[in-house]
Amino acid sequence: MDQQPSPLPADFQSRYGGAAPAVEPPVNAVLETMLGHRSVRAYLPDALAPGVLETLVAAAQSAPTSSNLQAWSVVAVEDPDRKGRLADLSNSQRFIRQAPLFLCWVADLSRLTRLGEAHQRKLEGLDYLESFMVALVDAALAAQNCVVAAESLGLGTVYVGALRHHPEKVAAELNLPPNAFAAFGLAVGHPDPAVPGAVKPRLPQSLVLHREQYGITDEGTAIAGYDKALGDFSQAVGMGQQDWTQRMISRVGTAAALSGRDRMKDALTALGFGLK
Numbered sequence: 001m002d003q004q005p006s007p008l009p010a011d012f013q014s015r016y017g018g019a020a021p022a023v024e025p026p027v028n029a030v031l032e033t034m035l036g037h038r039s040v041r042a043y044l045p046d047a048l049a050p051g052v053l054e055t056l057v058a059a060a061q062s063a064p065t066s067s068n069l070q071a072w073s074v075v076a077v078e079d080p081d082r083k084g085r086l087a088d089l090s091n092s093q094r095f096i097r098q099a100p101l102f103l104c105w106v107a108d109l110s111r112l113t114r115l116g117e118a119h120q121r122k123l124e125g126l127d128y129l130e131s132f133m134v135a136l137v138d139a140a141l142a143a144q145n146c147v148v149a150a151e152s153l154g155l156g157t158v159y160v161g162a163l164r165h166h167p168e169k170v171a172a173e174l175n176l177p178p179n180a181f182a183a184f185g186l187a188v189g190h191p192d193p194a195v196p197g198a199v200k201p202r203l204p205q206s207l208v209l210h211r212e213q214y215g216i217t218d219e220g221t222a223i224a225g226y227d228k229a230l231g232d233f234s235q236a237v238g239m240g241q242q243d244w245t246q247r248m249i250s251r252v253g254t255a256a257a258l259s260g261r262d263r264m265k266d267a268l269t270a271l272g273f274g275l276k
Helices: 010-014 029-035 052-061 080-088 094-098 110-118 129-152 161-165 167-174 219-236 244-252 261-270
Strands: 072-077 101-108 156-160 180-189
Touching: 010 029, 029 129, 052 072, 052 129, 072 080, 072 129, 080 094, 080 101, 080 167, 094 180, 101 129, 101 167, 129 156, 129 180, 156 161, 161 167, 161 180, 161 261, 167 180, 167 261, 219 244
Parallel strands: none
Antiparallel strands: 072 101, 101 180, 156 180
């Protein structure tokens, strides 16, 4: 008697809007946590348990880091007034105020700058775009480790790119030194069960997975299918019929759509980065 293949894990299927790759994926608790990720934008007022923040940072510090530079920092914000001011600088997103913890992830070359100063050395490499890119990647890798750790503890999270709307004002609020840039925020807290989230479909793997060399085959057809999947998802969660194509054209179609972030190079220069 032929064995029937095991059904795909629900979140593996949901991640692709029902059009997951025809494989039998391995399953474990870590993968279940990652595949079940969803953005949480409604939180209970409950504080995090003692030791959770430190554990999340330890998980973040367990992420890979280029050449062990560890060119990132994180500012943990719990003060309601400061969270409120950061929310005002981040498109007035309510959940920043709701969440008991708001983490500001910093691409941080300032520590290395101070290290050079302490040893009477000008660290010329810090003045180049490559060093800023390393710091930015380091911060992103650390933050994502933090997200997986938080969700493994039953907490909810959501990234906040709007923290970049006003880089200089955010730097002043956080008392950042020169050569430090708050790249994005992360709300962390207990999800409000009255506002459940859902696994949002991503682009089909045929558009993002390239074997050996980059290839473009049937891209239009695949995007059309994804437009329908995302549109159906948006309709189901009460966001109206919004497909990916129109969202992307709206999001990056004009400089104005960047909501002030079109001046990012000038802002980074003002914050002390060389970017040569």
